[in-house]
Amino acid sequence: MSAIKTLLGVVCFGHLTSAVLYSSPTEFVPRDYDYIIVGGGTAGSVVASRLTEIPDVSVLVLEAGISHEGIINSQIPLFCTTLTPNTPYDWNYTTTPQAGYNNRSVPYARGRMLGGSSSVNYQVFMRGSADDWNRYAAVSEDDGWNWNNMQQYIARNERVTPPADNHNTTGEFIPSHHGFSNGSAISISLPGRSTPIDDRVLQTLQEQSDEFPFNPDMGGGDVLGIGWMIASIGHGQRSSAATGFLEPALPRDTLDVVVNSHVTKLVQTGTEDGVPSFHCVEFAEAAGAETKRVCASEEIILSAGSIGTPVLLQVSGIGNRDELTSLGIETIVHNPSVGKNLTDHPLLAGVWTTKGNDTLDSMFRDASLLDSYVTEWTDNRTGPLVSPIANHLGWLRLANNASIFETVEDPASGPNSSHWEIIISNFWAVPGIPMPAEGNFVTITTALISPTSRGELQLVSSDPFEPPLINPNFLSTDFDIFALKEAIKAIKRFMSGSAWEDYIDAPYGDFANANTDDEIEAFVRNSAASIYHPLSTAAMSPRGAGWGVVDPDLKVKGVEGLRIVDASVIPYMPNAPTQGPVYLISERGADLIIADLDDSIELC
Structure with missing residues (x-):
């Protein structure tokens, strides 16, 4: 594991003793974590599950929405039509007026509970075409x-x-x-x-x-x-x-999950190899509520989705310098691709x-x-x-x-x-x-x-x-x-x-x-x-390319300590509803993380 764990020792809180599903930040008791995953949705759940399959790898998942437990409309397949839009299970976004739609604004549903959009979507399951991949x-x-x-x-x-x-x-x-x-x-x-x-x-x-x-x-x-x-x-x-990934992982004493936890900022913790390093996040239950900070020794993994991930990058100073400056946000990394190509x-x-x-x-x-x-x-x-x-x-x-x-x-x-x-x-x-x-x-x-x-x-x-x-x-x-x-x-x-x-x-x-x-x-x-399939707002591109937000290993360009594993990295629309491709992105993303954690692990 990296030396970052030692450098951040002053903000760590002891050893994990048992996995906990916290219902709010006010109940949360922070501990030592190797990884913090921002978002307990489709991608974040997979990555949390795969990382905690490895003994002694500790993970914290911060989910802005509620728990999926006990929501019968999410369990009954045909009741999928009742879950979005304009419900407590939805972020309840709306588009700007669309010129191509005769200036109409339309709902833009995204799941806001554990499982993310996989807990509220219409359940159509495909992986895309061979041509896509x-x-x-x-x-x-x-x-x-x-x-x-x-x-x-x-x-x-x-x-x-x-x-x-x-x-x-x-x-x-x-x-x-x-x-x-x-x-x-x-x-x-x-x-x-x-x-x-x-x-x-x-x-x-x-x-x-x-x-x-x-x-x-x-x-x-x-x-x-x-x-x-x-x-x-x-x-x-x-x-x-x-249900498929987080629930089986919760008995592991190396996983904690906190719902009703909106991550508000990625915190720069220094520099490594001459680039800004990010290993801490701040989060709160709601606007105006007490903000907490927690850190990870290895990486912060952004799995907040095609809307949440680029928003968090930008409010944290990673984005287009002109746009950030106009809002009073200090630019840490100038990357005009963040939030574009939706x-x-x-x-x-x-x-x-x-x-x-x-x-x-x-x-x-x-x-x-x-x-x-x-x-x-x-x-x-x-x-x-x-x-x-x-x-x-x-x-x-x-x-x-x-x-x-x-x-x-x-x-x-x-x-x-x-x-x-x-x-x-x-x-x-x-x-x-x-x-x-x-x-x-x-x-x-x-x-x-x-x-x-x-x-x-x-x-x-x-x-x-x-x-x-x-x-x-x-x-x-x-x-x-x-x-x-x-x-x-x-x-x-x-x-x-x-x-x-x-x-x-x-x-x-x-x-x-x-x-x-x-x-x-x-x-x-x-x-x-x-049909609620947004992609590409933090798209992957070749290593060293002057465009794109992540390299092919899903690490954020120009920084250390940040990786994105969610739909935002997919550069083109697939021949599938997006949940299937996101599951595959997440599986390989987890393998890429594990390979960096232990160079002795052979990655196909």
């Missing part, structure tokens, strides 16, 4: 990030479990693409209950196979096509980073009414029926609540001769990667918009997977409790609006097949009037939102 390796000039090397982390990070209804899953996934770990891992499963539209989706894939081919498993690197959804659900219950998957839902009531919508309107299903879930972990928002999803591309490619280079990560995603739900599934009082619905959610628009975060003050201005800059390029318009045309073709004739009534709301190019564009700009 090979691009990350190329951009960072580190082959360790390529698809072949990352397979080892898939094997140990996930645990395939039977679906809640124990149906025969033959032909619904390819076991060799997945992990069956017996240690700390995320439980994943296929849908635990059939829906009335499953056979209709499969019939459509047969009838329109040229445009909508069946993909037996998107976990093997080629994501293109439509197939069965795999979700972060095990035995009928959500599996999060908190990228996200724009979301747009197309909704159809159905001719009958054979959807899940009626359940959500009938309190007594819903109560009976909650009882069934509580007693047996079965019933309609065990499944995610859909049983099928797909990843699709523009035609190679699409007109946009006459002027724009294809932004997809490779030929086996997509331009947009579709998720097919047997009920009203429009995030943030309440279900209408009447009617039954089928929803196809589209998301732009290879956006070229980039935005930024901007501090409004030096106050770490003040939310930043969040500008994803949605639909600011010709490619993005073109691709999302084509996605809307595609889902209309999908639903025009004979399988839907006796089931679908008509498109619903403004979607019904989106037929011509101009009408579709108006619908897109008036209705699109976010």
Whole structure:
């Protein structure tokens, strides 16, 4: 271990005797720590678990949100739609007015509890395409990030479990693409209950196979096509980073966790090798509350996410000098890349009414029926609540001769990667918009997977409790609006097949009037939102590059003692909801940390 531990001895507090989950900073009794992890979300939970698997490595996790324990809506898979936005479990951010959205601001949900967004998301679980990871390796000039090397982390990070209804899953996934770990891992499963539209989706894939081919498993690197959804659900219950990693680690006497602890500053503790050194943090329960300081002998690991991490860097003096100076923040490291390059998957839902009531919508309107299903879930972990928002999803591309490619280079990560995603739900599934009082619905959610628009975060003050201005800059390029318009045309073709004739009534709301190019564009700009996948605000770049925030080993450029392990380091959007790639980033990030801790450990 480094000599920093000795240098910081004056602020240490004795030896660890038992792991503790503290409910607030006022209860916290500090001790000696090798590592402090800022954020107990998806990434921080994994890193804490892996580090504390090593005897005598001590870790403190500081989480700004609450504990995940006892929050039933987070446990029941289908209640994912109740967790965000505008709840106690959400940071409740909002974007700036988006020019591409006709100057609308949209909610920007981020999980605020142990497990982070893995405790509140919609549980869709994928790892991305082989092209994605090979691009990350190329951009960072580190082959360790390529698809072949990352397979080892898939094997140990996930645990395939039977679906809640124990149906025969033959032909619904390819076991060799997945992990069956017996240690700390995320439980994943296929849908635990059939829906009335499953056979209709499969019939459509047969009838329109040229445009909508069946993909037996998107976990093997080629994501293109439509197939069965795999979700972060095990035995009928959500599996999060908190349940899969933190809970198994808590019995270890080398781990402490403090919730309701907002880290307000990274504290410079000196210099090492001529660069600023950071080994302490300050944190408080709320604005105006008593601030505490705690230090780590080895590293501070930032896992506060694509919003929290760059905000904390900037309020601590790491960012663009001009911007920091304007807010009265002393610049310690001038890095104009911090908080820039914000990228996200724009979301747009197309909704159809159905001719009958054979959807899940009626359940959500009938309190007594819903109560009976909650009882069934509580007693047996079965019933309609065990499944995610859909049983099928797909990843699709523009035609190679699409007109946009006459002027724009294809932004997809490779030929086996997509331009947009579709998720097919047997009920009203429009995030943030309440279900209408009447009617039954089928929803196809589209998301732009290879956006070229980039935005930024901007501090409004030096106050770490003040939310930043969040500008994803949605639909600011010709490619993005073109691709999302084509996605809307595609889902209309999908639903025009004979399988839907006796089931679908008509498109619903403004979607019904989106037929011509101009009408579709108006619908897109008036209705699109976010699927809540922000990335790239502290992106990795090659060692020595004049851009980017972290090196390929995830150490913050220009400082000592700081490493970032979370979604903010991912330089391009993946062909996946971001939880899966973040789990892999976290697994390799933990290995990189361990390799530095003990040079005798061989890292693949």
